[in-house]
Amino acid sequence: MSEDALTPVDVRDCYGEPSVLARDKVMPRLDGHARAFIARSPFVVLGTADADGRQDVSPRGDPPGFVRVLGERTLALPDRPGNRRIDSLANVASQPNVALLFIVPGFDDTLRVNGRARISRDPDLLASLAVDGKPALSALVVEVEEVFMHCAKAFIRSRLWKPDAQQNRREFPSLGRIIADQVAGVDAAAADVAIDENYRTELY
Template identity: 55%
Template sequence: MDGYTPKPEHRIADEASLRKLFAPTHDLAIQKCRASLSEHAQAFIRRSPFLCIGTQSADGRADVSPRGDPAGFVQILDERTLAIPDRPGNNRLDTLVNIVANPTVGLLFIIPGFDDTLRINGQAIVVDDPDLLAGMAIQDKAPKVAIVVTVTEVFMHCAKAFRRSHLWDPDHFQDRSSMPSLVKIILDDTTGAPEDAKEMRALDEALEQGYQNACIDSCAPCGLHRWPAWPMRLP
């Protein structure tokens, strides 16, 4: 498949040309942006068990990563400062490495069942302060580091995207079995998955067990370590 290259006259290359295509921004959409966390924003964060964090590397390569824990896992240190625990993962460290190189971050907080979301932009640092980390422990396991975000912009985002996608509507839920498992997808795209169904099922079951231990053990074995051509562990 060849890449898409638009004709020069169809490429929007500056902000003025872009804004000509749209109606002016509504005053309320501008006024709603705040530089600190209001009472409502703080209440939203305390209810949220999930967020996405967007970062960029020093050379501008973008990344978005999910973060999830029991509701209220993000600590509100004051009206302009948040702390996000970094739980055990696959040790790629994409988000953390990016923040060390480029502190600008964007956060999207999501609450199951809510169509509204909360957007926060700010500047982040990675810290290993034991006093802070101790308050983020789960089952007596504190994270190795936390992401501390100084808020520069915060505002609620409307429900249109969630309404259009029917994200929380069970009638629109898709059957996960209609696609291969995560393990099979990764192996198909790399070293090749085992052809034996029993062996493949064992890998899938091991991944599920790894999920159960993910909040406790860094890089909990997912079963891929049993596959000779695949040394990696997830999550």
């Protein structure tokens, strides 16, 4: 640890105490507002860590309401075909603590849910999470421990949803080009073709 590294006490001293509103808004269950937010959300960021504390963050998206609320303290997050790295699932298999950040397009507020997850292969659950007739490959069943709304400051500062803040993707290298620059022996054009084909045929 460097000499200028701050301890938890140092950090608290720098920032002071949270307001009563910020401190007391945390709930141990999914109330009506949290359920309604999740039902609107087509996108969630999943945070996990392995047994040694190495962390990973993964985006997950589907039609709004794809995360299924099973009860006031339980929800299910479907897993779809991907790159088979299974970073998040491998982490949960060894260390169950997870964090979820739900985002709704056009909303500056977000919803945070923290809890403990397990991987389910229950056929009935996976079928209930189907899209286009294709069941989920597995599901993370999360036992909820903390739920709270997160304020809008980050989205206001970033102007994320503002039309004039949108950037032209063509001004940045394609994913295939980036991978080719980072991995020896990869052909950028072929990689772009393969990525596009995967997007068209293997979303579900």
